[in-house]
Structures are given as structure tokens and as C-alpha cells.
Amino acid sequence: MAPDIDSPKIERFESDLALRWSGRVSLTRRILAVNIFALALLAGGFFYLDSYRSRIVDSRVMQANREVRLIAEALRSVPLDQMEPLAARLSRETWSRIRLYAPDDTRLLDSRALGVRNFVLRDPDKQGWDQTAARFLDAVIDTVVGAERAPLYRDRDPDIGSAWPGVVFARENDATRAQVLRAPDRTPVILAFAPLEPGGRVVMTAVNARSITETVRVERFRLSVVLGIVTLISILLSLFLARTIVRPLRRLARAAVRVRLGRAREVVVPRLPTRRDEIGMLARALSDMSLALRARIDATEAFAADVTHELKNPLASLRSAVESLATVKDPALQAQLLEIVRDDVHRLDRLISDISDASRLDAQLSRAQFEEVDLAQMIAALIEVRRARAPESSVTLRFDQADAADMVVLGEGARLERVFENLIDNAVSFSPPGGTVTIGAREEDGWLVVTVDDDGPGVPEEARTSIFRRFHSVRPDAEDFGRHSGLGLAIARTIVEAHQGTIAVESRADRVRGARFVVCLPLVEQS
Structure with a gap:
């Protein structure tokens, strides 16, 4: 195996193209990672929907504050015998359960007792798998974004007003108050409290705002469908891109390895003639390089064979003359043999000099x-x-x-x-x-x-x-041989x-x- 050669120019060139951590990851995985990262940005829309839900809830809380004040004003302005019909009508119009508590915490009225059953909490155990999956997704997103989890809504003793902290707050502070709780099916429950008079009666409204959750889930479902389709298309395109890039590169790399192992004559480097991109240019360049290398190897082998052949003739003549000198006693014949030896030596010297020049010529001209x-x-x-x-x-x-x-x-x-x-x-x-x-x-x-x-x-x-x-x-014909x-x-x-x-x-x-x-x-x- 040829030894590694350190070159400052090569090191600088490689450092310009070096990849730190990603250089250890295959090209296919890098292509997939880049495309999936873009999809992850699209998936950020789920977090935007969470903030969108928070804004809607805040808006509904403000609306509940306004409604409970208006309901308190309306109930305060009518006699006691007209409160129940008015409360029933307001409950239907606002889709909320209305309860009124006396200063001694006893319940004066309840819209549910009046026959208005517009505040019904759904049992999650009786819902389908789609709602179960939706609740699980809600919990996952709330955990990821770190959303504050509302307390679970529990129906307290309906006949005792102090069982609700909001009733106590409204009576003692003569101010409205609203809070958001969580129903068993993870839909928001908005409670609002408002005093009819300082330290006296307090009206309480309760709304199960399922429309907020339904709206967010519909948008989330649409986004999920879009994200799923885009993800599938992106993965398929990534695999296609990796296939069109990685597979030919692997073929070229395998061919280059076989050339390096000395099998240049056996290797056919694919030229990819139908590709007009950089991969095709690289394939044709490597193919041309391998053909040039093969031609150079053939030329070197032929040159070595020719050198051997050309050197054998004067060497054979020289050996024959030298061996004959030991047996020939005639001075004239010895002089003739010595002349042959001198001619062969000069011929060898001239031949070796020309061979040396020819073998170094390409390298010298490339640096000239x-x-x-x-x-x-x-x-x-x-x-x-x-x-x-x-x-x-x-x-x-x-x-x-x-x-x-x-x-x-x-x-x-x-x-x-x-x-x-x-x-x-x-x-x-x-x-x-x-x-x-x-x-x-x-x-x-x-x-x-x-x-x-x-x-x-x-x-x-x-x-x-x-x-x-x-x-x-x-x-x-007249020129001396050699x-x-x-x-x-x-x-x-x-x-x-x-x-x-x-x-x-x-x-x-x-x-x-x-x-x-x-x-x-x-x-x-x-x-």
C-alpha cells in the first residue's frame, strides 16, 4: 500500500471542505434530516394553535365577566317573584348555568332546577377513540409547550354558596371574578361571580366552552392532515433525491476503490450519459480519468517492455564480445572485439540517457x-x-x-x-x-x-x-547501426x-x- 503523504496544500483544501459533526453521517440521513427539520418548523403550527386557544379562552373569560355583571344588574332590577323567569331566559340566551346565593349562603335559584339544562359535562369514558386520541394530543402539546394546567372542575354542594371560593371573593370584595377550570373531557369550564349588592347576594354563572376545544381540534386536525401529506411527500422526495445522488456516488466510489486496488483494466466506471448535472460531470470525469490512467499504465508497461527489449540487444552483443575476448588470441580480432565493446557501451549510454529523458519528460513539462x-x-x-x-x-x-x-x-x-x-x-x-x-x-x-x-x-x-x-x-542504410x-x-x-x-x-x-x-x-x- 502506498504511504500517506502529508501536503499543506491538500490539508488546507480539505479543511475548507471539512464537515465537523455532519461529516460522520451518511448523505441519505443528512438529506432526510434537513427535510424533516423543515417539517418540524411546520409542526410548530401546533404550538401556535395552543397560543390561539389561550387567546380565545382569555376572550371568553372577559365575556363571562361582562355577562355576569349584566345578569347581576338584570336580577337586581326585578322583584324576587320575577327573578326565576328572567334567570331562565338569560340562561338560555347565554348558554350558561345561573345560580343565585343569598347572604347566608343559601341558594335562591338555579337555572337547572328551572328546567334549563344547557350546562352538561360529558363523561370521557363514554366517548369514542377519536376524542380519546384528541385528549391525548392535547395533553402532549400542553406538556411540550409548558402550558399551565387548569384545575379540574368538581361540582360542589349546590345549596351552599361558600363552597365556591368565587362567591366568597365577590361578596367580600364587591367585585366580579372569573376563573377557568378543566372539565373531565379537557374542555374549559368558565365560572364567573358578581355581587348584586355589597355583602349580599351573589350570582354565579358556569359555561362549558366546548366550542373552543372543538375549534382548536378541527384546526389541529387540518394541520395534521397537511403535515402528514407534506411529510410523506417530503420523505419520498428525500429518498428519491438520496437515490439519485447517493447510489451513483456509491457506484463511482466502488469503481474508484477497485482502480486503487490495481484492477483498472477490469473496472468500467459508469459515465451516466443521460445525466447533465454535477453527478454526471463527476462520473464522466472519473471515467476519463480511469481511461487516462489505464492508458498511462499500458504505456508504462509497454515502455518497460520496450526498454527491456532495446537493452537486451546491446547487452547480448556486449556479452558475446566479452566472452570471445577470453578465447581469441589474434590481436587484430581482439581489437575488433574491443571496438564492438566500445560501440555497445556508447550505445547503452546513449540509450539509457534517452530513456531517462523520455521517462522524466512528462513530469518536467508539467512543472515548467x-x-x-x-x-x-x-x-x-x-x-x-x-x-x-x-x-x-x-x-x-x-x-x-x-x-x-x-x-x-x-x-x-x-x-x-x-x-x-x-x-x-x-x-x-x-x-x-x-x-x-x-x-x-x-x-x-x-x-x-x-x-x-x-x-x-x-x-x-x-x-x-x-x-x-x-x-x-x-x-x-549508410548510417552505422545503434x-x-x-x-x-x-x-x-x-x-x-x-x-x-x-x-x-x-x-x-x-x-x-x-x-x-x-x-x-x-x-x-x-x-
């Missing part, structure tokens, strides 16, 4: 800092150096540069110099004595096109691709492609003998 390079000056300098090195050369070098051509490109000068030096060397080596190598340059649609023409035999059309492969070498490793054009192509350019070989424009190598590089945009 490109600068503006004037290729006109570079090519002219290469030609002058070659003329000075071989003034008696039978091959003529000519540089044809368009007058208006701007030959400034972005790149690494040393690498580009190696490309054109290699092309010029090849052209000279294939050109016959008295031949001409022509280097041309022109600007074409924002590209710099450099051509190298020779008078050699040319490159067959079927070999115009293979000559750029590593260790593929086609040399002139002078070239077959990596020159492969290195040139790698350098040109790293500069966002192209290199190719074609027939000369005049269709005469010879080959034309064409290098295209992007020109620097002029400001």
Missing part, C-alpha cells in the same frame, strides 16, 4: 514555467551553429521566414530547441549529398506553422504514425503536445522525393 520564445531567432541560431560545426557539409540548410510572420510562442526554450534540432538532424541524415533542407515558417489563423523539408526518400504513408512511437527507428535510440521523434511529439501544439509528417508540397515535418504551435496573442 513557459515564457515567450522567438522561434525565428532560435531556428536561425541552430542553423548557424550547425554550419559552424560542419562547414564542409554537403547538405545545404535554408531558412525561409515570411516577412510578416510573428514567431513568438509561449514555451520552454530548451525543450523547443531540442525538437527542431532533432528534426533538422533527421532531415540532414536522410538527405543525399548535395541535397537541401528547407525550414519554413508562416502564420496561419493564430498558429505558427514550421515546416522542415528534406530531399530524402520520404516516409511511407503507412509509417507516418508509427515513426512517432518510442523505439521505432527507421534510419538510412547511433539512434528511436526515441527522438517520440520525445519531440511529447514536447510539442505539452506546448498545446501538433507535429506530423507528410509529403512535400512539390510531390518530389523527400519528407515534410510540420509543427504547429499557438502564437502569443498581441495586445
Whole structure:
């Protein structure tokens, strides 16, 4: 297993994307949690209904205070013999039970005794399951919101007024009073007390305000239905969203793990072509990355095999020559064998140097800092150096540069110099004595096109691709064997492609003998 490598840049990048506590929770659960949290905010409507109920109860308490004062005024204004009919009529109109107590706490009248039975408490044991569930929900919400629980209503001795604390309060303080109690079925019971005269008679009203509870429960039921439907839809959408995100991510993760385990050739990373979102982009990027990795692995394996093959030939020749030296006694033959040994050693040295350059080239070019390079000056300098090195050369070098051509490109000068030096060397080596190598340059649609023409035999059309492969070498018949490793054009192509350019070989424009190598590089945009 490869060792972990600490990198400050990676640590900073990961810290920007790090999730503290939620990073330990699966993506599916996080999606569900976010949506359920939004639903929890909607469920807060139940607590709003509790405050709504409190406001209604307060309003009914104020109404009970007003009604009991008006009833007291009305009863005080009529003779005793007319009180009972008036009390019965007021009881029907206000839907309350009216009782009147004398100063000695005896009961003077009771609307129930007069036949008005509009104050009836319901027995919860005789109600259906829906009311039981509603009462349970009321208790849960009251507990959660911390609502104050009203005392349970208990019917006291109807004939004794002092049995009701409100009667005593109204008589002693000459003031009205109202209080809220709780019926057995959790509906509010509102009691109100008012004196008819200071220290004298007291009227008492009792109302079972079931309409408040019914209104709140109806709204709560509607909200529950809405919340249930929204919850179901939200969970289904969350699961759908998690399915469309998590499942492809898991497939991609499994494929990436298999690639990491060295099974890149067996793995088919799903490309998800029908998806046009970020997941699809990620899938296609990972697929392209795995294909590039597979191609890189194949190239590395092929390169290693080619290196082994190329090294075996000079090594075999070298071993044969060395073994023969021990048995050969002829000085001339020994000198010939030593010459073979020197040639093989030079060939190995040249081959190893080229292999080293080729193996490090991609990494070095990826880190290179490109600068503006004037290729006109570079090519002219290469030609002058070659003329000075071989003034008696039978091959003529000519540089044809368009007058208006701007030959400034972005790149690494040393690498580009190696490309054109290699092309010029090849052209000279294939050109016959008295031949001409022509280097041309022109600007074409924002590209710099450099051509190298020779008078050699040319490159067959079927070999115009293979000559750029590593260790593929086609040399002139007159050249000594082993002078070239077959990596020159492969290195040139790698350098040109790293500069966002192209290199190719074609027939000369005049269709005469010879080959034309064409290098295209992007020109620097002029400001």
C-alpha cells in the first residue's frame, strides 16, 4: 500500500471542505434530516394553535365577566317573584348555568332546577377513540409547550354558596371574578361571580366552552392532515433525491476503490450519459480519468517492455564480445572485439540517457514555467551553429521566414530547441549529398506553422504514425547501426503536445522525393 503523504496544500483544501459533526453521517440521513427539520418548523403550527386557544379562552373569560355583571344588574332590577323567569331566559340566551346565593349562603335559584339544562359535562369514558386520541394530543402539546394546567372542575354542594371560593371573593370584595377550570373531557369550564349588592347576594354563572376545544381540534386536525401529506411527500422526495445522488456516488466510489486496488483494466466506471448535472460531470470525469490512467499504465508497461527489449540487444552483443575476448588470441580480432565493446557501451549510454529523458519528460513539462520564445531567432541560431560545426557539409540548410510572420510562442526554450534540432538532424541524415533542407515558417489563423523539408526518400504513408512511437527507428542504410535510440521523434511529439501544439509528417508540397515535418504551435496573442 502506498504511504500517506502529508501536503499543506491538500490539508488546507480539505479543511475548507471539512464537515465537523455532519461529516460522520451518511448523505441519505443528512438529506432526510434537513427535510424533516423543515417539517418540524411546520409542526410548530401546533404550538401556535395552543397560543390561539389561550387567546380565545382569555376572550371568553372577559365575556363571562361582562355577562355576569349584566345578569347581576338584570336580577337586581326585578322583584324576587320575577327573578326565576328572567334567570331562565338569560340562561338560555347565554348558554350558561345561573345560580343565585343569598347572604347566608343559601341558594335562591338555579337555572337547572328551572328546567334549563344547557350546562352538561360529558363523561370521557363514554366517548369514542377519536376524542380519546384528541385528549391525548392535547395533553402532549400542553406538556411540550409548558402550558399551565387548569384545575379540574368538581361540582360542589349546590345549596351552599361558600363552597365556591368565587362567591366568597365577590361578596367580600364587591367585585366580579372569573376563573377557568378543566372539565373531565379537557374542555374549559368558565365560572364567573358578581355581587348584586355589597355583602349580599351573589350570582354565579358556569359555561362549558366546548366550542373552543372543538375549534382548536378541527384546526389541529387540518394541520395534521397537511403535515402528514407534506411529510410523506417530503420523505419520498428525500429518498428519491438520496437515490439519485447517493447510489451513483456509491457506484463511482466502488469503481474508484477497485482502480486503487490495481484492477483498472477490469473496472468500467459508469459515465451516466443521460445525466447533465454535477453527478454526471463527476462520473464522466472519473471515467476519463480511469481511461487516462489505464492508458498511462499500458504505456508504462509497454515502455518497460520496450526498454527491456532495446537493452537486451546491446547487452547480448556486449556479452558475446566479452566472452570471445577470453578465447581469441589474434590481436587484430581482439581489437575488433574491443571496438564492438566500445560501440555497445556508447550505445547503452546513449540509450539509457534517452530513456531517462523520455521517462522524466512528462513530469518536467508539467512543472515548467513557459515564457515567450522567438522561434525565428532560435531556428536561425541552430542553423548557424550547425554550419559552424560542419562547414564542409554537403547538405545545404535554408531558412525561409515570411516577412510578416510573428514567431513568438509561449514555451520552454530548451525543450523547443531540442525538437527542431532533432528534426533538422533527421532531415540532414536522410538527405543525399548535395541535397537541401528547407525550414519554413508562416502564420496561419493564430498558429505558427514550421515546416522542415528534406530531399530524402520520404516516409511511407503507412509509417507516418508509427515513426512517432518510442523505439521505432527507421534510419538510412549508410548510417552505422545503434547511433539512434528511436526515441527522438517520440520525445519531440511529447514536447510539442505539452506546448498545446501538433507535429506530423507528410509529403512535400512539390510531390518530389523527400519528407515534410510540420509543427504547429499557438502564437502569443498581441495586445
